[in-house]
Amino acid sequence: MNRAEKAALQLQAVAVLRMLKETRTYEELSAVTGLPAGDLNRYVNGHVLPGTDRASEVVESVGREALADELVARVEFDDEGYVDNSGVVFDQSFLDLVAPVAAETFEFESPDVVLTAATDGITLGAAMASFFDARLAYAKKSKETAVEEFIESRQRLASGIELTYYLPASAIDPGDTVLVVDDLIRSGETQELLLDIALQADADVTGVFALIAVGDEGMDRARAITDAPVGALTTFE
Numbered sequence: 001m002n003r004a005e006k007a008a009l010q011l012q013a014v015a016v017l018r019m020l021k022e023t024r025t026y027e028e029l030s031a032v033t034g035l036p037a038g039d040l041n042r043y044v045n046g047h048v049l050p051g052t053d054r055a056s057e058v059v060e061s062v063g064r065e066a067l068a069d070e071l072v073a074r075v076e077f078d079d080e081g082y083v084d085n086s087g088v089v090f091d092q093s094f095l096d097l098v099a100p101v102a103a104e105t106f107e108f109e110s111p112d113v114v115l116t117a118a119t120d121g122i123t124l125g126a127a128m129a130s131f132f133d134a135r136l137a138y139a140k141k142s143k144e145t146a147v148e149e150f151i152e153s154r155q156r157l158a159s160g161i162e163l164t165y166y167l168p169a170s171a172i173d174p175g176d177t178v179l180v181v182d183d184l185i186r187s188g189e190t191q192e193l194l195l196d197i198a199l200q201a202d203a204d205v206t207g208v209f210a211l212i213a214v215g216d217e218g219m220d221r222a223r224a225i226t227d228a229p230v231g232a233l234t235t236f237e
């Protein structure tokens with residue numbers, strides 16, 4: 001490992017520890033990592049960097065299960081079953097850790113474009129695009145100013161209200177590979193619209209990923225549209 005690789009690993013470990021510290025005391029973090037609370041405090045505050053052996057242990061321990069547990073600790077449901085996931089989608093460092101784990105778990109091929117829906121999908125989309133070194137495109141419920149050409153997809157929801165998403169036509173080229181991501185899938189209506197936009201763009205979908213699936217309906221709906229892998233970090237019933 002050269003000096004730059006060591007430094008990158010050490011900083012990655014600090015990012016993991018900071019993420020875990022959000023929902024834990026130093027004593028609890030010590031119990032999770034097996035490292036002394038005093039050392040953890042110095043790492044998290046940036047006064048000292050962990051040595052490379054400790055750093056690689058910390059980074060390697062953050063698999064799907066650890067991130068899924070963290071996600072569960074950060075989301076809240078209201079009385080009607082709606083999810084408040086701002087503790088996750090407002091935390092870019094957490095999402096940056098999710099990207100490599102999602103890529104490995106679901107074996108998504110590296111895409112040309114990560115496609116998501118504004119608003120709450122954007123931070124996850126940015127993390128995934130950065131990990132894959134891909135472009136990020138987000139469809140919006142309104143037309144972007146000064147853009148002439150859009151791909152648009154419209155659907156009438158169960159409520160009778162029509163939902164339309166617009167994507168600037170230049171965002172995806174024919175033949176691009178596209179990974180569709182979103183923070184949450186419930187009915188799958190949003191995914192259906194995003195997949196339709198990818199289809200209209202003549203793109204190849206390499207996968208669908210959500211942080212949170214509420215029930216199976218949305219995931220099943222996505223699977224009915226694409227043969228590519230469809231996965232969520234956590235499914236809530």
Ligand SMILES: O=P(O)(O)OC[C@H]1O[C@H](OP(=O)(O)OP(=O)(O)O)[C@H](O)[C@@H]1O
Nearest residue numbers: 118119120184185186187188189190218
């Ligand atoms: O599977 P579905 O039933 O379609 O629900 C999932 C969608 O709902 C939420 O977005 P919302 O429409 O609330 O827009 P926002 O991101 O701007 O809050 C969420 O960010 C997903 O995009």
Ligand SMILES: Nc1ncnc2[nH]cnc12
Nearest residue numbers: 081082083084184186214
């Ligand atoms: N925040 C949310 N929780 C549950 N289902 C949703 N569908 C759209 N937004 C949602």
